[in-house]
Amino acid sequence: MGRLLDPARLPVPSLGRRPRALPHGGHAPRAAPRRYPPGTGTPPLPPRRRGLRRRAGARLPGPDPRPGHPHRRAGPAGAARVAAHRDRARPHPGGAHPPLPPAARGVPPDRPGDLTVPIALRLASPTTALTETTIGDIVRRAATEAPDTVALVDGVAEPAERVRWTYAELLARAEALARGLLADFAPGDRLAVALPTTPESLLCTYAAALAGLVVVPVNPLLRPGELAHVLGQSGAAGIVCGDAHRDYDLAGVVAEVRGALPALRTQLPVADLDARAAAGDPRRALPVVSPHDVAQIVYTSGTTGAPKGACLSHHGMTHAARAGARRFAIQAGDVYVNPLPTFHVGGQGVAFSLADSHATNVMVRTFDPGLVLDVIESEHATLMVGVPTMLGALLDEQAARPRDLSSLRAVSSGGAVVRADLVRRVRTEMGASVTVVFGQTECCGFATQTHLDDPPEVIEATLGTGLDGIDVRVVDPTTGAVMETGVDGELEVRGPNVMLGYHEQPDATAAAFHDGWLRTGDLMTMDDRGYLRITGRLKDMIVTGGVNVYAAEVEAAIAGDPAVAEVAVFGVADEHWGERVVAAVRFVDPPADESAALARVGAGLVDRLAPHKRPKQWLAVDAMPVTPYGKVQKFRLRERLAGPRPRGEGAGGT
Numbered sequence: 001m002g003r004l005l006d007p008a009r010l011p012v013p014s015l016g017r018r019p020r021a022l023p024h025g026g027h028a029p030r031a032a033p034r035r036y037p038p039g040t041g042t043p044p045l046p047p048r049r050r051g052l053r054r055r056a057g058a059r060l061p062g063p064d065p066r067p068g069h070p071h072r073r074a075g076p077a078g079a080a081r082v083a084a085h086r087d088r089a090r091p092h093p094g095g096a097h098p099p100l101p102p103a104a105r106g107v108p109p110d111r112p113g114d115l116t117v118p119i120a121l122r123l124a125s126p127t128t129a130l131t132e133t134t135i136g137d138i139v140r141r142a143a144t145e146a147p148d149t150v151a152l153v154d155g156v157a158e159p160a161e162r163v164r165w166t167y168a169e170l171l172a173r174a175e176a177l178a179r180g181l182l183a184d185f186a187p188g189d190r191l192a193v194a195l196p197t198t199p200e201s202l203l204c205t206y207a208a209a210l211a212g213l214v215v216v217p218v219n220p221l222l223r224p225g226e227l228a229h230v231l232g233q234s235g236a237a238g239i240v241c242g243d244a245h246r247d248y249d250l251a252g253v254v255a256e257v258r259g260a261l262p263a264l265r266t267q268l269p270v271a272d273l274d275a276r277a278a279a280g281d282p283r284r285a286l287p288v289v290s291p292h293d294v295a296q297i298v299y300t301s302g303t304t305g306a307p308k309g310a311c312l313s314h315h316g317m318t319h320a321a322r323a324g325a326r327r328f329a330i331q332a333g334d335v336y337v338n339p340l341p342t343f344h345v346g347g348q349g350v351a352f353s354l355a356d357s358h359a360t361n362v363m364v365r366t367f368d369p370g371l372v373l374d375v376i377e378s379e380h381a382t383l384m385v386g387v388p389t390m391l392g393a394l395l396d397e398q399a400a401r402p403r404d405l406s407s408l409r410a411v412s413s414g415g416a417v418v419r420a421d422l423v424r425r426v427r428t429e430m431g432a433s434v435t436v437v438f439g440q441t442e443c444c445g446f447a448t449q450t451h452l453d454d455p456p457e458v459i460e461a462t463l464g465t466g467l468d469g470i471d472v473r474v475v476d477p478t479t480g481a482v483m484e485t486g487v488d489g490e491l492e493v494r495g496p497n498v499m500l501g502y503h504e505q506p507d508a509t510a511a512a513f514h515d516g517w518l519r520t521g522d523l524m525t526m527d528d529r530g531y532l533r534i535t536g537r538l539k540d541m542i543v544t545g546g547v548n549v550y551a552a553e554v555e556a557a558i559a560g561d562p563a564v565a566e567v568a569v570f571g572v573a574d575e576h577w578g579e580r581v582v583a584a585v586r587f588v589d590p591p592a593d594e595s596a597a598l599a600r601v602g603a604g605l606v607d608r609l610a611p612h613k614r615p616k617q618w619l620a621v622d623a624m625p626v627t628p629y630g631k632v633q634k635f636r637l638r639e640r641l642a643g644p645r646p647r648g649e650g651a652g653g654t
Helices: 070-089 135-145 167-181 199-211 224-234 250-260 270-278 314-328 345-357 369-379 388-400 420-429 456-461 506-512 551-559 594-603 634-642
Strands: 150-154 164-166 190-194 214-217 238-241 266-269 294-301 307-313 335-338 360-363 383-385 410-414 433-438 471-475 489-494 517-526 532-537 541-544 547-550 564-574 578-587 617-620
Touching: 135 167, 135 199, 135 314, 135 345, 150 167, 150 199, 164 167, 167 199, 167 270, 190 199, 190 224, 199 214, 199 270, 199 345, 199 360, 214 224, 224 250, 224 294, 224 307, 238 250, 238 270, 250 266, 266 270, 294 314, 294 345, 307 314, 314 345, 314 433, 335 345, 335 369, 345 360, 360 369, 369 388, 388 410, 388 420, 410 420, 420 433, 420 456, 433 456, 471 517, 506 517, 541 564, 541 578, 547 551, 551 564, 551 578, 564 634, 578 594, 578 634, 594 617, 617 634
Parallel strands: 150 360, 190 214, 190 238, 214 294, 238 266, 335 360, 335 383, 383 410, 410 433, 578 617
Antiparallel strands: 150 164, 294 307, 471 489, 489 517, 517 532, 541 547, 564 578
């Protein structure tokens, strides 16, 4: 393993203390969290966070005289390359500094001024830096500069029934609700928001940001145990939830688990938001919020199966969203159809990208390919986003019943491998350009992205280059040494988009970082232009329908069945879902009817796992294939599925 950070040296966000009150009724901003710990060969804070202007090349790597520095482990050849790279960045006689080489900025070599570096490292150019801001300030600026532009549209089927809020209306509602929330909550309190993709979900997000509250996005389909863990571990003081969503009564589930959550003191129905806003004191000054305050705790499962809360700052979330908007060329007046859930970091990032660009966010609460295409046609949408599963369904629906999509300019996709044939079909059948995005919850949903003007073969095969202000590198996951271009390694990311840490989990936080870089767990190669290709995953993670599912969590749920002796969960390629979740089960006593027994085990997961986590395919085995050390060989189980239909195989899930 690469050298990991000492948990004692990497501060974990503590949300228990409230900021100091100021005489005017606001609150002093918290001290900016230290993103880069000292003593690791990396500056404690980026120069722009210390009030200094970074000179060109200041963050380029170089040999460190201290023993154990990662660049010393790269060997003499690697050290020589790094030293030569630093020499190019040293000031010229007379004080002039040459600009960073294009390769270090992620600029492809077919663009002017090419100079490549043979190591898999790309540092962001200082010229791409974005000003620090907050989520609340983004909507404030939009309301000031584009007050009459439509901000949010509720994309229901009937156009006449679509609710529309301008940016001026959105800000007025958000500020009123923020004051109403401050009657029960104080800055720093956690507020869970468990709503589908509706304008009200973003209203709560903006109101909480303006009030200095920390949002905990919650999937409204979580089962009781899952919901109790998220609310309990985050210490949520309140939750906003609605009526039944997709026939699932989350409000009833909250009432069921509330007794075991002493911190949860308020359950606010979405129908009461207007009344809560009206009850606020309009004269109350809203608190001062720092860009470096925690904005959200977004939960993502770990390899142990226990969900971890990634603490994302205002600056991190807004920087990632604005950098993504730049790369996607979002313009004022664009109409963007967004079926991504707002309880997902991707849906949040899209929303902030659009607000910063003064564009219109048409929100589709439940993905239905026919509805999405109808909305694109009737709203004259110029942009849209969808994970590969969504795009495949849209293309099939468009082929069956064509709509007028002539207004559509470009489509963004990610969340799973975007197949080359899918990219080609979007271009030819929808007439739109395509950009492919890579990110994860721990980096605010955005890290790399292709350019709209990249050649088709690049968009079809890569994940693009690092976004503005974001450093990326590929390293040996064992030694931490930077790999040469074209060689497999683990992708690491550094920049303002990287999480502050996992909430109250210092060991998990330490394991997630290597010398100040976030370890993504994804295996990739980087070419000499800085473009990344994914080759696999270190983590045992399944990406189904664009959503991450961790095998350990599903295995733990299945293993709770007393009839199950052993279980292995893995993903296999699926044309519709990208990957589908498969479970192999060894029973304590071999059942007479294996298919019925598997169906019974699957039925037992309905109240324990959200629908996307449940296996879509099952098989019964007499014994698990294992290594000499007893570790299950899941690739052997995948091979069984590639042959004749396995004995006891059954379908399931949703």
